[in-house]
Amino acid sequence: MAPSGRKRKAAPAETVDKREKLAEGLAVVIEHCQALQLEVPELPVQVNPSKPRRGSFEVTLLRPDNSRAELWTGIKKGPPRKLKFPEPQEVVKELKKYLS
Numbered sequence: 001m002a003p004s005g006r007k008r009k010a011a012p013a014e015t016v017d018k019r020e021k022l023a024e025g026l027a028v029v030i031e032h033c034q035a036l037q038l039e040v041p042e043l044p045v046q047v048n049p050s051k052p053r054r055g056s057f058e059v060t061l062l063r064p065d066n067s068r069a070e071l072w073t074g075i076k077k078g079p080p081r082k083l084k085f086p087e088p089q090e091v092v093k094e095l096k097k098y099l100s
Contacts, residue, residue: 034088059086
């Protein structure tokens with residue numbers, strides 16, 4: 001039987017300090033968002049405004065009249081899993097169609 005060891009709890013103050021240090025000067029880049037922002041820099045990009053559905057990846061254009069245009073959906077694609085995610089150029093091409 002394995003010896004039972006003590007479980008140690010991390011000090012909460014140290015965790016907060018580490019998070020603050022990590023947040024300074026760092027950024028998360030999502031390849032698809034970066035491609036869209038390079039193509040249309042004035043277009044705001046929202047990442048997961050609500051909790052995402054399991055196993056889904058969708059890119060949607062929200063129009064000023066509150067209608068939606070689906071640029072990409074990977075819900076019915078795959079397996080394999082890599083088919084569920086588009087190439088950034090595909091999303092940019094679809095975006096250009098809707099903006100012109």
